[in-house]
Amino acid sequence: MADDQSKIERIAKTIKSFPDFPKPGILFKDIFPLLHDPAVFSDLVDVMTNNVRQLNVDVVIGLDARGFLFGPIIAYQLNIPFVPIRKKGKLPGPTMAVEYKLEYGSDIFEAQLQSIKEGQRVVIVDDLLATGGTMSAACELVEKMKGNIVECLVIIELNDLNGRSKITGKVHSLVQC
Template sequence: MSEISASEKLEYVKSKIGKYPDFPKAGIVFRDIFGALTDAKACAYLRDLLVDHIRESAPEAEIIVGLDSRGFLFNLLIATELGVGCAPIRKKGKLAGEVVSVEYKLEYGSDTFEIQRSAIKPGQKVVIVDDLLATGGSLVAASELIRNVGGIIVESLVVMELVDLEGRKRLDGKVHSLIKY
């Protein structure tokens, strides 16, 4: 049996991502990663794609940081496969101990992200992972938090990117998306 190519894996995963017009409001097309995650083959392929990408693009990564909340679906998985640590960035009030916070703007208001000060050692090389890059607000805030605790961001990795929203323009450094809409 022949090995399936990365592009075939990607097309399979993409075919399983849900598309919901007018959610959460009129004019928005919501791309739902959970459609892919309910399919065992898509899960395995997505794992392979994410892990293989980091092995090739950011082999120096020492910790994988997942963003609240869908990034958590990927950071432990990736970290385990790579043999590195993982840490969460969460919404305000969800983490114990000493935390560092940053407020960021959303299309409809603002929110606050936090990370435990001890989660990342100064100088540690970090990959940020999330399901979606839209306007870039959450990745900008996460990047600021990681720099504030002394981490060095080697890459931001997302499963999907909504290109028309131009969130990538707000980000510094290397950004990779598996799927672009």
């Protein structure tokens, strides 16, 4: 939509960059200014919700932690469930887990059992796609739970890190850097 394109341009202009954070050589993309400006935050919610509405999904999944900022709002707007995927030990009750590799070591993502039903159409939401490790792990977990991933939706994609190549399904990013 043309209207969504102008909103995406305002979103892109609001994202701040911080060189050498959290360590030298990293150019950190800060999404928090999007939350500081209610008009731009409204644009972001509109664009993300419009995108997900067209996908006809049953569940919105948000990744720990910044996916929790946007996923529940989208789910609320569409009147569908929100499911968090969290790091190990953060969710009560029975969970399903998947281990994934990090630059130095590994970590574990979990989701509560029965939070995704077999065959449900899901969208996975996060703020950033960098190397693709966490999004790939989330996809693996959803597939393990027999969910059908329709799309992985992120605000920012860092093209140079080629994280998209680790994702087997469709990736939609609002802003590419």
